[in-house]
Amino acid sequence: MIRLEKRTAPSRFWTYAAPLLAVVLTMVCGALLFAALGKDPFETIRTIFWDPLFSEFSWYYRPQLLIKAAPLVLIAIGLSFGFRAGVWNIGAEGQYILGAICGAAVGLAFYPTESPFIFPLMVMAGALGGWAWAMIPGFLRVRFGTNEILVSLMLVYVAQSLLASMALGALRNPDASGFPGSRNLARYPSATSWINESAGLHWGVVFALIAVIFAYITLSRHIFGFHVRLSGQSPRAARFAGVNPGLLVLICMAISGALAGLAGLFEVAGPSGLISIDFNAGYGFTAIIVAFLGRLHPVGILLAAGLMALTYIGGEIAQSNLRLPAAAIQVLQGMLLFFLLAVDVLTHYRIRLTARGVA
Amino acid sequence: MTTPLLRLRGLTKAYPGVVANQDVSFDIQPGEIHALLGENGAGKSTLVKTIYGLVKPDAGQMELQGAVFAPAEPRAARMAGVAMVFQHFSLFDAMNVAENIALGMENPPPQREIAARVRLVSDQYGLPLDPLRIVGELSAGERQRVEIVRCLLQDPKLLIMDEPTSVLTPQEVAILFETLRRLRAAGAAILYISHKLEEIRALCDAATVLRLGRVVGSCDPRTTSAREMAELMVGSSLHVPHKAARPEGEVILTLQGLSAKAPHRFGTALRDIDLTVRRGEILGIGGVAGNGQDELVAALSGEIRTRRDMVLFDGKSIGHLAPNARRRLGLLAAPEERMGHAAAPDMSLTENALLTAAARQDLTARGFVRWGKAREFAANVIAAFDVRTPGAGNTARSLSGGNLQKFVIGREIMQDPALLVVNQPTWGVDASAAAAIRQALLDLAAKGAAVICISQDLDELMEISDRFAALNAGRLSAPRPAQGLSVEQIGLMLGGAHDMEVAHVDA
Numbered sequence: 001m002i003r004l005e006k007r008t009a010p011s012r013f014w015t016y017a018a019p020l021l022a023v024v025l026t027m028v029c030g031a032l033l034f035a036a037l038g039k040d041p042f043e044t045i046r047t048i049f050w051d052p053l054f055s056e057f058s059w060y061y062r063p064q065l066l067i068k069a070a071p072l073v074l075i076a077i078g079l080s081f082g083f084r085a086g087v088w089n090i091g092a093e094g095q096y097i098l099g100a101i102c103g104a105a106v107g108l109a110f111y112p113t114e115s116p117f118i119f120p121l122m123v124m125a126g127a128l129g130g131w132a133w134a135m136i137p138g139f140l141r142v143r144f145g146t147n148e149i150l151v152s153l154m155l156v157y158v159a160q161s162l163l164a165s166m167a168l169g170a171l172r173n174p175d176a177s178g179f180p181g182s183r184n185l186a187r188y189p190s191a192t193s194w195i196n197e198s199a200g201l202h203w204g205v206v207f208a209l210i211a212v213i214f215a216y217i218t219l220s221r222h223i224f225g226f227h228v229r230l231s232g233q234s235p236r237a238a239r240f241a242g243v244n245p246g247l248l249v250l251i252c253m254a255i256s257g258a259l260a261g262l263a264g265l266f267e268v269a270g271p272s273g274l275i276s277i278d279f280n281a282g283y284g285f286t287a288i289i290v291a292f293l294g295r296l297h298p299v300g301i302l303l304a305a306g307l308m309a310l311t312y313i314g315g316e317i318a319q320s321n322l323r324l325p326a327a328a329i330q331v332l333q334g335m336l337l338f339f340l341l342a343v344d345v346l347t348h349y350r351i352r353l354t355a356r357g358v359a
Numbered sequence: 360m361t362t363p364l365l366r367l368r369g370l371t372k373a374y375p376g377v378v379a380n381q382d383v384s385f386d387i388q389p390g391e392i393h394a395l396l397g398e399n400g401a402g403k404s405t406l407v408k409t410i411y412g413l414v415k416p417d418a419g420q421m422e423l424q425g426a427v428f429a430p431a432e433p434r435a436a437r438m439a440g441v442a443m444v445f446q447h448f449s450l451f452d453a454m455n456v457a458e459n460i461a462l463g464m465e466n467p468p469p470q471r472e473i474a475a476r477v478r479l480v481s482d483q484y485g486l487p488l489d490p491l492r493i494v495g496e497l498s499a500g501e502r503q504r505v506e507i508v509r510c511l512l513q514d515p516k517l518l519i520m521d522e523p524t525s526v527l528t529p530q531e532v533a534i535l536f537e538t539l540r541r542l543r544a545a546g547a548a549i550l551y552i553s554h555k556l557e558e559i560r561a562l563c564d565a566a567t568v569l570r571l572g573r574v575v576g577s578c579d580p581r582t583t584s585a586r587e588m589a590e591l592m593v594g595s596s597l598h599v600p601h602k603a604a605r606p607e608g609e610v611i612l613t614l615q616g617l618s619a620k621a622p623h624r625f626g627t628a629l630r631d632i633d634l635t636v637r638r639g640e641i642l643g644i645g646g647v648a649g650n651g652q653d654e655l656v657a658a659l660s661g662e663i664r665t666r667r668d669m670v671l672f673d674g675k676s677i678g679h680l681a682p683n684a685r686r687r688l689g690l691l692a693a694p695e696e697r698m699g700h701a702a703a704p705d706m707s708l709t710e711n712a713l714l715t716a717a718a719r720q721d722l723t724a725r726g727f728v729r730w731g732k733a734r735e736f737a738a739n740v741i742a743a744f745d746v747r748t749p750g751a752g753n754t755a756r757s758l759s760g761g762n763l764q765k766f767v768i769g770r771e772i773m774q775d776p777a778l779l780v781v782n783q784p785t786w787g788v789d790a791s792a793a794a795a796i797r798q799a800l801l802d803l804a805a806k807g808a809a810v811i812c813i814s815q816d817l818d819e820l821m822e823i824s825d826r827f828a829a830l831n832a833g834r835l836s837a838p839r840p841a842q843g844l845s846v847e848q849i850g851l852m853l854g855g856a857h858d859m860e861v862a863h864v865d866a
């Protein structure tokens with residue numbers, strides 16, 4: 001008989017070991033799945049998890065990993081503050097779009113002037129755009145007690161409509177003879193976020209790393225981080241400790257909004273290059289998963305974003321090289337989430353094997 | 360010789376760093392009210408949780424009416440006829456009594472039938488309870504009745520009560536005892552945990568004493584004095600708080616027409632409270648729970664903000680200030696509910712020390728937490744107030760109820776307040792630790808600080824306060840010198856405040 005016994009405190013060992021175990025289990029079950037599809041299981045697993053990092057073509061894939069992971073890290077770090085404090089900003093996707101629109105608008109307004117001040121101004125505009133969009137659900141919650149989950153989510157759809165109208169209207173490239181989409185900012189030296197395009201390095205990568213360090217220090221060493229954790233665990237004790245709950249909601253919304261806006265700005269001024277109707281690719285939603293996979297811990301988020309990016313890039317390689325169906329890759333990603341949540345049981349419960357027949 | 364109802368043999372349960380129960384053996388006879396005594400952290404709650412199937416023992420057996428009894432979960436214990444009333448209630452405020460009771464049942468019958476059965480049981484056992492009242496509007500005693508009725512509907516053979524009277528008024532205690540006696544007459548056994556030894560003497564037929572997880576003796580509470588029982592629990596003689604004469608100091612706190620709206624639907628509004636408190640005095644505030652105690656503490660701690668001149672502290676208007684600004688001035692508070700209000704259950708004691716001591720103990724530098732210093736402060740509180748725990752890294756939740764209370768009170772006292780507001784400072788604390796806390800409050804006053812002590816324990820208030828006031832429906836009576844105040848006069852003050860209220864409405 002297998003019995004689960006609740007641990008008195010979460011296991012330290014399993015907090016760290018569980019995600020590794022989940023990855024191993026995913027590989028094993030994934031291999032079985034691929035074998036059933038008639039593919040060589042070892043080759044497939046190697047293609048997905050190994051090739052992007054260490055194959056002879058990794059010079060091409062590694063930059064892709066950076067490009068995919070950077071916005072995920074940036075957004076997820078911002079969300080993790082709110083999620084720890086019980087502030088549920090689900091609409092990072094919308095804040096990401098607004099950051100891109102505002103940042104791009106500033107850049108395009110200066111076109112074709114060249115100046116070292118343009119990019120910093122765009123960065124500020126991007127952060128402000130995301131911040132302002134996040135302040136709407138934040139303010140409505142504090143002032144009128146609305147549910148920020150619904151409001152922030154609905155604002156994503158508003159942002160998408162806004163994006164479409166911008167791509168077709170105000171921000172459209174006047175030289176493109178009617179095609180939708182803005183000028184390419186990546187080709188505008190004063191506005192691009194690229195540092196080294198062939199290495200996949202843009203300012204978003206740098207900001208993502210800074211955000212990880214900043215979040216780590218804030219959460220573990222600063223009184224603000226303590227208040228964030230306290231508010232999530234015991235709101236009443238937090239008020240007793242002197243936390244102003246409304247202000248905390250606004251600050252958490254501000255952090256996540258600004259970081260999502262930055263992610264959008266770096267994306268539009270680099271990897272994507274232009275504002276188009278379908279500019280947003282779901283980073284804002286995927287980042288929610290990344291934040292939880294990383295246990296809302298900054299380093300965990302870094303690793304989770306890396307893993308997520310790996311399955312995307314590795315999955316694309318497997319699709320094109322091994323003719324693996326796209327659905328199989330999605331199943332693999334689903335398995336990864338499933339196992340990560342399933343092995344979580346080990347951190348909170350102990351598995352006891354009891355002899356049969358003995359009560 | 361009859362077979363005992365429940366027989367415990369060699370029960371042992373260890374937690375990391377502490378053995379909560381070691382080789383515990385004793386019997387409970389049918390038709391007996393059996394007291395379980397012991398200091399804070401002696402392992403009483405752990406033992407009854409074992410009987411109720413919430414804790415799995417590392418070793419030992421139990422027998423219920425001669426048959427092996429090893430409940431894997433509370434449901435199994437309930438099926439076998441064991442019921443338990445926890446100290447912390449598990450009721451939903453927004454639902455009515457019958458709905459709450461239905462929630463705890465496996466196959467709830469229709470509302471009407473439950474209501475009828477509740478009425479039947481509450482008549483039978485003398486427990487006044489209206490099944491259609493909303494739980495949020497009930498007093499603590501009435502809520503407990505809901506929990507008890509819920510148990511009685513299962514027809515238990517053994518009813519376990521973990522510190523049931525700590526939140527009850529004397530009248531409610533009398534009703535509870537009457538019920539328990541009727542239950543005993545009906546043949547059920549009751550396992551009763553309390554730190555109030557006089558109550559145990561009045562109610563119980565047998566007592567088992569635990570110390571550091573072991574059974575150290577048993578006695579007949581009807582013939583043993585409270586002092587003897589307390590000394591059996593501690594293993595040494597009991598310290599009686601000493602009240603030294605103190606000179607009257609200058610005024611530290613003035614409340615002028617303090618009024619505040621009820622903070623939530625089930626709260627109480629504060630109405631027009633006038634009060635002055637001087638340095639070096641202890642003001643005792645009595646009253647039935649739910650008459651504005653929580654709100655008064657909140658208005659003083661800064662959790663409820665009022666007009667600035669409603670609260671004057673040391674001559675300054677502070678009604679508008681936030682909790683930490685008040686702490687910096689020297690106004691500290693310890694609210695009643697320790698889990699989730701005074702302390703965060705899942706955080707370590709070090710983090711809980713930081714919770715209120717950041718401002719006064721210099722535990723932050725430019726916003727950065729000085730964890731080393733916080734740890735040191737937590738360790739000092741643990742040492743000075745004899746908090747039984749393996750260390751400051753343990754979570755607040757892992758402490759026994761009384762030990763967490765000692766930590767919460769100690770954390771404020773160690774910060775050297777100019778005015779300390781405490782609500783139910785010895786709630787769930789054992790006799791010797793309660794004496795130590797009262798002594799610490801007296802010492803604080805002797806050093807020239809003022810103390811406002813809100814409590815439902817009138818004996819406690821008479822023991823330490825210089826002046827006494829009563830809180831009723833959000834109004835505070837005029838304080839009177841505690842010395843020489845008789846029980847009748849206090850009763851009159853508690854009721855008198857209410858009469859004034861009626862008169863006020865008429866006027």
Ligand SMILES: Nc1ncnc2c1ncn2[C@@H]1O[C@H](COP(=O)(O)OP(=O)(O)OP(=O)(O)O)[C@@H](O)[C@H]1O
Nearest residue numbers: 374379399400401402403404405757758759760761
């Ligand atoms: N979940 C837990 N994890 C770790 N230690 C625990 C846990 N629960 C209880 N303990 C420890 O076991 C010991 C006994 O605790 P218990 O709650 O049984 O005491 P108690 O007699 O009920 O005390 P009190 O009168 O203060 O409520 C204490 O030292 C406590 O710290």
Ligand SMILES: [Mg+2]
Nearest residue numbers: 403404759760
């Ligand atoms: Mg206890």
